Amino acid sequence: MEKEFFQRTSTYSRRLRSTTLVRIRWLAIFSQTITIAFVSVYLGFKFPIIPCTILIAASIWLNIFLTFFYSINDRLSSNVATTILGVDILQYAALLYLTGGLQNPFSVLLIAPAVISATSLPRKHIIFLNLLVIIFASILSTYSEPLPWYPGRTIETPRLLVDGIWTAIVSFLIFTTAYGYRVAEETRSLADALSATELIMQHEKHLSELDGLAAAAAHELGTPLATIQLVVKEMYNGLKDDPAIGDDLSLLLSQTERCRNILKRLTTLSSQGEDHLSHLSLLELLQEVSEPLREFGIDIIIEKGETVGDEPVFPRNPGILYGLGNLLENAVDFARSKIIIQYKWNEKYVALTIIDDGHGYDPSILDRIGEPYTTSRHADSQGGGLGLGLFIAKTLLERSGALLRFRNSPKKEYGAEVYLAWSRKSLTKTKTI
Incomplete structure (x- = not known):
């Protein structure tokens, strides 16, 4: 439920604000106008200036329409934003057609709308705009008006160089949009997961009050x-x-x-x-977090390891309670018949190992376990996937001073292992509820 809520929130928050897009377009319009004026007036090159002016005027009209039709804080839907960016690609392509095609040094700006889409639009819309750029770039590599130059002179660009420019544009387009999309997605996922973590902490705090x-x-x-x-x-x-x-x-x-x-x-x-109630011994803590899960038909066995000194005392911290409970719940989801919780301590540290007899973690993504919305178990495992819940548990436990390690058990009869360790000093500094 929390995941669906934050995904819906993220879908809305990732939309482009109309004001942002309008400002970017004003900047592009200003740059186009200055460039055309510089080439025409200062350099004195001859080219179809009236059609170019009409294209820029059309872009100005669209910007004025967007300014009055949408309020400052409106966010454009994906379809509307894709349409506007597609129109911008068409306008750039038309300007390039009138001014030399891919031979024009400004041809690289053809990819700008697609790059903008990579940070704010769904994948299918990004692919559509990329294909649109590739189609227009392919057309411009063959068909265009001559490159504006000094009167009486012409530039014959070798075909191999034009093909190289096309290859560079397409390669740069695919790289920048893929890179921008991945970075933006990871940033949004991390922000959503941290928001969910804070929400759970607030819920636990309210209960404690x-x-x-x-x-x-x-x-x-x-x-x-x-x-x-x-x-x-x-x-x-x-x-x-x-x-x-x-x-x-x-x-x-x-x-x-x-x-x-x-x-x-x-x-x-x-x-x-x-x-x-502000503090719990280690065994009391394990009993408290495991007791609600014993009714699901999975044996939860608590095994004692090597112990030196007094039994550790944990603060009743909602992060520790929720984090351990979530790790055990995941183990119950994927275990076939039993879970073993091994504990040990000495004068310097406290350690727990949670072992289940399920299928274990998928080795291909073992290093990424704990990232938000990462499914880390084999597809044939029983139970839900590990994702946002595990990220929240890992974040809360690390805030309490815990060190976590995830791996598959070296013993064939067991599956996944989660190792947790706290230093004794970190437990004394952890706040209670």
Whole structure:
């Protein structure tokens, strides 16, 4: 559910703002106008200046239309943005056709709209714009007006050089759009996953604050309840022998006393939580995170390893609880029959190893486990894929000072292994809820 929510949010947030596209187009229009004026007036080259001016004027008209049709904060849909960028490619291609085709040094700007699309549009739209650029570049490599030059002189560009320019444009187009798309996707995925992490942390924090709210509410309700109880007690002492209302007053008095006891317990929640619930021993922690998962038919075995010194005490930190719980839940999803949690400690560190008897991690992406939305188990495994949940768990556990390592067990009867280790010093610095 969280993944779908953040994917929908990401789909909207990745859309181009109309203002951004309009400003980029104004910059392109200004550059085209300056270039044409410089070539025509300063250099004195002859070329179809009127058709070029008409093309630039059409682009200006489109920009004015976009400015008035969309508000400042509107985000363009993928289809609209693709259409506008496609029109820009067509306009660039027409200008290049009138000014020498691929022989024109500015022919490289033909790929600019496609590069812009790589950072904000879905893959199919990027491919469409890339194909559009390749088609127009292929046409311009053969058909175009002569390159503007000094009167009475012409430039004969070798065909091999034109083909080389075409190859360079296409290669640069594919490289920049693929690179830009991957970088933008990874940035968005990381941002979405971190947002999900913060959302979970806020949820855990709100839950941890309920005892304080309950204590505050009990404190506020204590005074009026004491007044009610005093009045009821006086009424009962005066009218307890009245057969009509004596029993009712006795019931009312007992219920007010019950309310008072409930409020007294609520007022002690925060102090009790601080004294008794703010820390957990290692075994208590393992029992707490594993107990809700024992009802799924998978044996969860806790094995003791080498221990030196006192048992470690963990702060009741929501990040540690959620992170360990998520790792165990993934192990339950993929295990066939059992999970083993091995623990050991000494005076310097605490270590856990979570082992399941499933199929293990896919070796081809073992090094990328923990990245957002990376499915890391074999396709024939049972259970859901590892992705955003594992990223959140890894991030929260690392914030608590844990070192995590993922691998496949060297023993054939087992599948995946997750190794976690904390230094004793890091546990003392980790905040409780």
